[in-house]
Amino acid sequence: MTTADLKVLLQDAIVATIDGGKEILDVYVNEFDVEYKEDNSPLTIADKRAHNAIMKTLEKTGVPVLSEEGRSIAFEERSKWPLLWVVDPLDGTKEFIKRNGEFTVNIALVKNGAPIMGVIYVPVEDTLYFGADGFGSRRLTEAAAKISKNTLEDTLNASDALPEKQKRVFTMVGSRSHMSDETAQYFEGIRKEYPDAEVMSRGSSLKICMVAEGSADVYPRFAPTMEWDTAAGHAIAKYAGFEVVRPDDNLPLEYNKEDLLNPWFIVKKG
Incomplete structure (x- = not known):
């Protein structure tokens, strides 16, 4: 193309x-x-x-x-x-x-x-x-x-x-409607390195946009999503210098799979 x-x-x-x-x-x-x-x-x-x-x-x-x-x-x-x-x-x-x-x-x-x-x-x-x-x-x-x-x-x-440089503490973003216990545990692990880290909650693909624009540093998603929930945000994050990867092997999410359910993933700096 x-x-x-x-x-x-x-x-x-x-x-x-x-x-x-x-x-x-x-x-x-x-x-x-x-x-x-x-x-x-x-x-x-x-x-x-x-x-x-x-x-x-x-x-x-x-x-x-x-x-x-x-x-x-x-x-x-x-x-x-x-x-x-x-x-x-x-x-x-x-x-x-x-x-x-x-x-x-x-x-x-x-x-x-x-x-x-x-x-x-x-x-x-x-x-x-x-x-x-x-x-x-x-x-x-x-x-x-x-x-x-x-x-x-x-x-x-x-x-x-994007991203824009912002002066702020380390910021994590999570789902407003789908926060899981695993996500809460991940946030606690981050706080061991960044004690002052903040957590922000947002709905929809806005969470990926927040990382891409520089408003947040990481977005872990340890709960179910579908391919159409993430594909657009994945591209925006990728071309802003971030990655959308599986936590177990650090490989990027794939699309148009037989099973349209996404695995767990993390949006973070590439």
Whole structure:
């Protein structure tokens, strides 16, 4: 894939995340019903509307899509895809239902099992994170208005390179809704080296974004996640100079596996 090809797909992914975010916000500001899937995880009309909006753009690219809202595609078919989109139309549905603003739209481009592009949009904050091979990772504020008017070059020029240097104590970030005992133990181990270390809690893929932007130093995830929860953030972290690796062998997460469940992982400095 050429840089020009990747540039076109990056622009498509950015537009799709913004469009998905607009649909989510339209639901967020009104009353909405909550359904529950077979695994007892919540689902709202916002998930469905964001999925449909995103698909309108991504289907035009000719690249197949693996989405949380379309997870039933057989591995026999997916295994033939060297290149695919991995999409979570609404990451952090629990946070959406709580109305705390900590939810995102995630779109990643995966090539041969590795993420080569990631775009994450935070609708309530109107902040866009994106990273891609050859472009590094960047953050754009007040994104919706800027994206609707600008080309990718303008977006790149208006955005800030990640990570940013910040003066702070060693900071760990954990899940707001899924903190495990193993994660708590990991944090205690860190405090032996950094007694003043702080722990911050966030929902959705915002945790990976915090490491990528320089707001946190490490994010351990010792609880279940799916590929669409992490693929976009993985790319953004990677191209900001961080790694998303399994704690047992320090190897990076892989995508488009037969089992779409992720192993445990840690986001940290590469």
